[in-house]
Amino acid sequence: MLLEKREQSKIRNFSIIAHIDHGKSTLADRILESTHSVEKRDMKEQILDSMDLERERGITIKLNSVKIKYKANDNVEYMLNLIDTPGHVDFTYEVSRSLAACDGAILVVDATQGIEAQTLANVYLALDNDLEIIPVINKIDLDSADVEGVKKSLEETLGISPDECIPVSAKTGMGIENVLEAIVKRIPAPQGDIHQSLQALIFDSFYDSYRGVIPLVMVKNGVIKKGDKIKMMASNSVYEVNQLGIYTPKEMPVEYLAAGDVGWISAAIKDIENVHVGDTVTLVNHPAKEPLPGYRELTPMVYSGVYPVEADDYLSLKDAIEKIKLSDASLKFTPETSSALGFGFRVGFLGMLHMEIFQERLEREFNQNLITTAPSVNYLVYLENGEVIEIDNPAKMPDRQMVQKIEEPYVIATIITPNDFVGNVMEICQYKRGIFKDMKYQSDIRVEIVYEMPLSEIVYDFFNRLKSSTKGYASFDYELADLRESDLVKIDILLNSEPVDALAFLVHKDFSRERGLKICQKLKDIIPRHMFEIPIQAAIGSKVIARTNIKALRKDVLSKCYGGDISRKKKLLEKQKKGKKRMKSVGSVEIPQEAFMSVLSLESDE
Amino acid sequence: MRALIKEMEYYSDLLTHIETIYIGGGTPSSIDNDLIDAFLEELSLMVDMKKIKEFTIEANPNDVNEEWIGILKKHHVTRVSMGVQSMNEDILKFLGRTHTIEIVEDAVDILKKSDMNFNLDFLYAVPGQSKEDLINDLLYIKKFNPHHISYYSLILEDKTVLNYLINKHKVEDFSEDLAREFGEIIDLELNDLGYQKYEFSNYCKPGFESKHNLIYWNLEEYLGIGLNASSQFNYTRMINPSKISVYLDGINDKSLTMHQLEDFNPKLETLLVGLRKTNGIDLNAYKKKFNIGVFELYPQLNKYIELGLLKIEDSRLKFTNEGIYLSNQVFVDIV
Numbered sequence: 001m002l003l004e005k006r007e008q009s010k011i012r013n014f015s016i017i018a019h020i021d022h023g024k025s026t027l028a029d030r031i032l033e034s035t036h037s038v039e040k041r042d043m044k045e046q047i048l049d050s051m052d053l054e055r056e057r058g059i060t061i062k063l064n065s066v067k068i069k070y071k072a073n074d075n076v077e078y079m080l081n082l083i084d085t086p087g088h089v090d091f092t093y094e095v096s097r098s099l100a101a102c103d104g105a106i107l108v109v110d111a112t113q114g115i116e117a118q119t120l121a122n123v124y125l126a127l128d129n130d131l132e133i134i135p136v137i138n139k140i141d142l143d144s145a146d147v148e149g150v151k152k153s154l155e156e157t158l159g160i161s162p163d164e165c166i167p168v169s170a171k172t173g174m175g176i177e178n179v180l181e182a183i184v185k186r187i188p189a190p191q192g193d194i195h196q197s198l199q200a201l202i203f204d205s206f207y208d209s210y211r212g213v214i215p216l217v218m219v220k221n222g223v224i225k226k227g228d229k230i231k232m233m234a235s236n237s238v239y240e241v242n243q244l245g246i247y248t249p250k251e252m253p254v255e256y257l258a259a260g261d262v263g264w265i266s267a268a269i270k271d272i273e274n275v276h277v278g279d280t281v282t283l284v285n286h287p288a289k290e291p292l293p294g295y296r297e298l299t300p301m302v303y304s305g306v307y308p309v310e311a312d313d314y315l316s317l318k319d320a321i322e323k324i325k326l327s328d329a330s331l332k333f334t335p336e337t338s339s340a341l342g343f344g345f346r347v348g349f350l351g352m353l354h355m356e357i358f359q360e361r362l363e364r365e366f367n368q369n370l371i372t373t374a375p376s377v378n379y380l381v382y383l384e385n386g387e388v389i390e391i392d393n394p395a396k397m398p399d400r401q402m403v404q405k406i407e408e409p410y411v412i413a414t415i416i417t418p419n420d421f422v423g424n425v426m427e428i429c430q431y432k433r434g435i436f437k438d439m440k441y442q443s444d445i446r447v448e449i450v451y452e453m454p455l456s457e458i459v460y461d462f463f464n465r466l467k468s469s470t471k472g473y474a475s476f477d478y479e480l481a482d483l484r485e486s487d488l489v490k491i492d493i494l495l496n497s498e499p500v501d502a503l504a505f506l507v508h509k510d511f512s513r514e515r516g517l518k519i520c521q522k523l524k525d526i527i528p529r530h531m532f533e534i535p536i537q538a539a540i541g542s543k544v545i546a547r548t549n550i551k552a553l554r555k556d557v558l559s560k561c562y563g564g565d566i567s568r569k570k571k572l573l574e575k576q577k578k579g580k581k582r583m584k585s586v587g588s589v590e591i592p593q594e595a596f597m598s599v600l601s602l603e604s605d606e
Numbered sequence: 607m608r609a610l611i612k613e614m615e616y617y618s619d620l621l622t623h624i625e626t627i628y629i630g631g632g633t634p635s636s637i638d639n640d641l642i643d644a645f646l647e648e649l650s651l652m653v654d655m656k657k658i659k660e661f662t663i664e665a666n667p668n669d670v671n672e673e674w675i676g677i678l679k680k681h682h683v684t685r686v687s688m689g690v691q692s693m694n695e696d697i698l699k700f701l702g703r704t705h706t707i708e709i710v711e712d713a714v715d716i717l718k719k720s721d722m723n724f725n726l727d728f729l730y731a732v733p734g735q736s737k738e739d740l741i742n743d744l745l746y747i748k749k750f751n752p753h754h755i756s757y758y759s760l761i762l763e764d765k766t767v768l769n770y771l772i773n774k775h776k777v778e779d780f781s782e783d784l785a786r787e788f789g790e791i792i793d794l795e796l797n798d799l800g801y802q803k804y805e806f807s808n809y810c811k812p813g814f815e816s817k818h819n820l821i822y823w824n825l826e827e828y829l830g831i832g833l834n835a836s837s838q839f840n841y842t843r844m845i846n847p848s849k850i851s852v853y854l855d856g857i858n859d860k861s862l863t864m865h866q867l868e869d870f871n872p873k874l875e876t877l878l879v880g881l882r883k884t885n886g887i888d889l890n891a892y893k894k895k896f897n898i899g900v901f902e903l904y905p906q907l908n909k910y911i912e913l914g915l916l917k918i919e920d921s922r923l924k925f926t927n928e929g930i931y932l933s934n935q936v937f938v939d940i941v
Contacts, residue, residue: 555785567868
């Protein structure tokens with residue numbers, strides 16, 4: 001379309017927000033289908049989730065944008081930009097990034113589940129961004145759907161009028177037209193001015209081995225064209241645009257992106273460091289006076305050591321992490337060394353799922369063979385000499401004599417559960433050192449419970465416990481509250497009398513003996529028997545609080561080997577060798593990768 | 607049976623050089639007497655039986671009877687290898703064997719009367735086996751007094767039903783420590799009974815080593831006939847098809863491509879199979895054959911001499927008693 005004929009009033013930028021599993025990706029699929037944005041033959045489930053991991057886990061991790069043409073009942077053809085967002089608590093940051101590029105949001109609530117912890121968090125985010133909210137009640141085709149009940153609780157909890165709610169079934173397509181009409185009628189057109197200097201917000205980016213870094217932008221003001229000389233306002237780096245385009249959801253080149261448009265820019269950007277998500281792109285010739293307000297820099301919640309199994313792979317691991325960082329701005333990493341594991345990185349994550357996804361992406365997309373240490377939170381340590389230091393790696397905790405006090409992060413945890421499980425939920429929260437704050441009924445059967453809890457206790461298997469003790473019905477969200485003094489001790493693990501720094505962890509004093517014993521037991525099960533006996537000890541300072549032994553290997557022999565067996569037996573030995581190679585030698589002890597995470601799963605075995 | 611004979615005809619040149627014969631792979635004893643008679647007749651036409659130093663056939667205790675023995679003797683079979691596995695009926699049932707103690711006793715009687723030399727296969731470290739069960743088996747061995755014993759520890763390889771049951775916790779796995787203890791009891795008892803341990807799992811009265819199996823452990827040439835049979839000659843190892851239809855088609859078409867060639871690495875395999883013999887391998891012969899010494903090729907073996915798993919005696923490299931039980935630790939380091 002020629003720039004002159006372009007009508008900004010016919011553009012709508014929106015996203016879909018929902019609790020996990022409430023049908024966000026299915027709704028997006030139906031919208032694409034009913035607007036014929038995707039040919040029937042190209043249609044597949046979760047079409048916007050392009051990562052294998054996303055499809056396998058049935059979740060959205062990354063944002064995606066897509067341009068949709070929709071001819072509304074008023075006979076006008078509108079351009080809808082849908083920006084898909086993740087639903088999990090760990091990816092709140094991604095959600096807030098995509099919301100900043102929108103003028104409205106569809107709030108999907110499952111008619112069989114009602115409001116969940118994440119629904120609330122998402123709505124608050126949308127309201128913070130001044131977005132128009134279109135509440136959609138999904139899965140009305142199911143027998144257990146309670147549309148009226150959900151409407152009522154939306155009104156009571158969030159002040160949303162029942163008249164605004166649109167009942168749909170994303171599965172069958174029922175009600176989708178109403179949603180599209182509401183997008184056109186209720187969401188305002190983008191406010192930007194095409195005649196002002198260019199200001200385009202980078203809300204995401206990825207690395208393409210042929211084209212370099214591709215930033216995804218939302219143009220707030222002005223126009224960007226092919227051949228334009230652009231400048232990243234934060235890094236001051238300059239590039240020439242050689243291609244730009246949109247997603248339909250296939251990548252499609254266009255001549256320009258103007259105020260209100262969402263699209264990608266290819267400008268032969270080779271330096272990963274020069275593109276920051278949240279930065280503003282402007283033109284070299286007519287630069288904007290100031291950048292758009294960027295994103296809030298997020299502080300990671302948990303930190304974990306990430307090491308290559310083979311020391312030689314350090315550089316390739318570094319390269320891989322940098323590439324993931326491109327499209328995952330919330331990731332923070334710094335180099336660190338461990339006497340047990342050598343050179344690696346301390347990586348900060350927004351939560352446990354974020355960490356898992358990161359690990360899986362490194363392994364699958366970048367073929368890295370990794371050792372990850374058990375996650376830790378960030379502690380504030382007051383030393384006797386008056387210094388205050390931050391410790392995100394238990395191995396780095398100073399000697400106890402030097403420490404005056406340790407503060408650990410607390411969160412406000414909101415749990416929504418059917419009332420049958422209130423007792424179970426409270427029991428877990430108490431066990432996890434939680435402090436009860438509030439409890440209110442959302443409806444006759446659903447209860448919202450609020451606790452203050454140490455973040456470290458949430459990291460250690462809280463979510464799994466919560467799910468299993470509520471038959472999967474409870475949902476959970478948290479936000480950082482403050483730092484509080486806790487009576488914490490560092491537990492060192494000694495293998496063959498040598499401390500293994502990567503296995504050290506911090507724990508509340510009351511749990512130290514119990515956890516120490518459990519981890520010794522766990523390591524005994526995980527570490528294979530060697531040709532010599534290996535003592536395992538858990539110690540606080542020089543005081544051993546728990547111990548066990550891995551007995552020496554007694555028998556490792558192939559019983560039979562005759563003429564027909566040789567090739568097969570050779571393969572068995574090669575397999576055994578491969579298994580050994582995946583382990584990390586620490587001193588004379590070979591430790592399997594999973595041992596370093598074993599402290600995490602201590603609870604789940606009970 | 608016709609395919610087997612056809613395959614042997616194909617190799618008739620090679621068959622004139624052979625010194626040992628072994629009919630195995632399950633239970634050749636279950637074949638009808640007429641048929642085995644006819645097959646052995648064909649075989650004796652193709653092989654110069656005067657040159658054969660050892661001719662073994664495998665047998666299931668259920669199938670051993672005087673008439674069958676008569677057929678074997680007529681066709682110059684010199685040795686029977688019988689799978690007893692255990693003398694405890696619960697364990698036999700667990701292993702899915704259909705014979706009983708009484709059947710084994712009768713079969714051994716017949717073998718003894720035949721004057722043929724015989725081997726008995728036994729198993730230890732079977733889930734549920736107690737030390738008393740083991741001692742009981744050893745007492746039977748004393749009574750049966752075979753010329754040769756193959757005493758295997760039960761190995762649970764992937765995909766077997768037993769492994770499945772263990773993973774499902776329906777059967778208790780046998781502890782590694784107890785298996786080692788049982789192995790040592792067997793070594794001691796059989797030694798007392800006058801048996802030499804000449805290979806990891808094989809014991810014999812002096813002079814009764816299996817000549818055929820020593821060919822495998824010395825990495826010498828052998829020819830395998832039949833379904834899934836493995837052969838090694840001319841610096842090549844190959845294996846016949848494991849699917850009966852592919853095998854039969856291959857034989858009928860006289861197809862040379864039905865074999866699957868296997869990776870053959872004599873420098874390595876001489877150690878992998880040769881060190882299974884308790885008197886190990888001749889270091890000088892190795893250097894002469896491959897133009898490189900064992901320790902030049904595998905310097906990591908020195909470590910295991912220091913650790914006491916390997917030793918050198920009379921310029922032969924061999925496993926120590928301890929080393930035998932941990933031999934995979936050494937092998938894994940050289941594959």
